[in-house]
Amino acid sequence: DTAVSQTPKYLVTQMGNDKSIKCEQNLGHDTMYWYKQDSKKFLKIMFSYNNKELIINETVPNRFSPKSPDKAHLNLHINSLELGDSAVYFCASSQGMWRTDTQYFGPGTRLTVL
Amino acid sequence: DAKTTQPTSMDCAEGRAANLPCNHSTISGNEYVYWYRQIHSQGPQYIIHGLKNNETNEMASLIITEDRKSSTLILPHATLRDTAVYYCIVRPSWGDKIIFGKGTRLHILP
Numbered sequence: 408d409t410a411v412s413q414t415p416k417y418l419v420t421q422m423g424n425d426k427s428i429k430c431e432q433n434l435g436h437d438t439m440y441w442y443k444q445d446s447k448k449f450l451k452i453m454f455s456y457n458n459k460e461l462i463i464n465e466t467v468p469n470r471f472s473p474k475s476p477d478k479a480h481l482n483l484h485i486n487s488l489e490l491g492d493s494a495v496y497f498c499a500s501s502q503g504m505w506r507t508d509t510q511y512f513g514p515g516t517r518l519t520v521l
Numbered sequence: 522d523a524k525t526t527q528p529t530s531m532d533c534a535e536g537r538a539a540n541l542p543c544n545h546s547t548i549s550g551n552e553y554v555y556w557y558r559q560i561h562s563q564g565p566q567y568i569i570h571g572l573k574n575n576e577t578n579e580m581a582s583l584i585i586t587e588d589r590k591s592s593t594l595i596l597p598h599a600t601l602r603d604t605a606v607y608y609c610i611v612r613p614s615w616g617d618k619i620i621f622g623k624g625t626r627l628h629i630l631p
Contacts, residue, residue: 449623450621504615506551512565514564515564517562
């Protein structure tokens with residue numbers, strides 16, 4: 408019973424394609440996040456949603472569009488994929504966004520753009 | 522930029538205590554210190570967090586200095602499975618983004 412799950416685990420695609428990554432949490436949390444970890448291993452936040460409302464939207468190209476159909480799901484859709492989008496994408500969730508709310512991360516989706 | 526600084530890498534012998542330092546000299550009074558670790562290619566794993574008192578759980582202990590400008594994560598009996606990158610993070614106010622720094626790459630030596 409995985410707490411935060413992501414699909415797919417690996418994604419290999421051509422430049423210019425559109426792809427989606429799905430995330431689900433079964434912890435009953437109100438907040439979900441997307442992070443990107445590039446080849447240099449920096450982990451950077453992209454988006455956060457609280458009760459399905461977008462709270463954090465970092466300087467991410469508008470080719471990236473998160474969608475939260477309900478509090479348990481936060482999907483990431485990427486249009487017109489570019490080589491620089493190759494990275495590992497992590498989903499995370501927390502009870503809320505207060506200082507004492509611990510984040511729990513999914514296993515990651517390794518995206519390779521050829 | 523990250524609000525914390527950590528050594529790039531550290532070694533520790535298996536079975537010994539691993540002490541990982543973190544500097545957070547600009548921390549404000551109500552910001553928490555969190556520690557996560559990332560084992561090769563896996564998602565970051567929560568370890569422990571604290572405000573000003575020392576904390577201990579089944580994984581580790583967290584020692585925060587009285588002025589709160591630095592902290593130390595202690596893994597009491599390191600094993601090979603503790604080899605990972607350890608991130609020290611200052612948890613910001615509601616709605617603010619969490620910034621992960623470069624972390625410390627801990628090597629446990631057999």
